[in-house]
Amino acid sequence: MKQLDFDTDVCEQLCEHDKNVCLAKAEMLVDEDAQSIAETFKILGDPTRVKILHALSKRELCVCDVSAVIGMGQSAVSHQLRLLRGARLVKHRKEGKMVWYSLDDEHISLLLAQGIEHVKHG
Amino acid sequence: MKQLDFDTDVCEQLCEHDKNVCLAKAEMLVDEDAQSIAETFKILGDPTRVKILHALSKRELCVCDVSAVIGMGQSAVSHQLRLLRGARLVKHRKEGKMVWYSLDDEHISLLLAQGIEHVKHG
């Protein structure tokens, strides 16, 4: 395989398929965007968080309840909810000493559903 | 917080909200499914793979071209394509000594698009 010059945007001798490579390069995601998108999927890419999101897609739950539902300690759940919040996948609502969590919007429910569909074979 | 009995499906003294917890538990994803779903998202959760998928969503590319497009070594790209293949996110087609990759189906394109939309704020 030829050694490629990644530093130039000009399409010179890129493997065999200059046109393809040139076009693809022009349309490529910038690092920043790829990073952000990956970040979102990464948060979705953990079984505990998938379970939490799935539970929240049905109804609003407080931390304590999530903990009970998925059978995991309060601390672990709180950590995970923080990550989910950071990725704007869930939102929270304070009520006295309790905090109620739910999905940030219906978008998230869709994303999750598509992931599920892909697995149950799509 | 009360100590919970995770070993029983019977709803006894689960925090304050027995009903919610009981329902949520009944509808919860089984570990196996949560694992599979997370696995898929986990594969989507890496900037390099996001870039690869995005490039492939536009046109079929061979390994060499992907390598050139995203500016990363052939070995690294090959490893990533293997993971993507394992998650049925891409498919491949052999032609002589070259292997052409493309998205496994339009579903994947949608999943990716939804992730992008969520980031560009949805």
Add this chain to the structure above:
DNA sequence: CTAATATATGAACAAGTGAACATATATAAT
């Protein structure tokens, strides 16, 4: 056959991650 090219794979290592534990904060009840 041998050489060259395209891709795949194995090993190793740095960097990142999730869970558990201890502890901190915040609110409510007495």
Add this chain to the structure above:
DNA sequence: ATTATATATGTTCACTTGTTCATATATTAG
């Protein structure tokens, strides 16, 4: 104020992950 409850956070550690380097396989050309 003191105690109890609900949640959040900091730290630690075993484990995973992505890249690189070296090498293997496969296909084609000569």
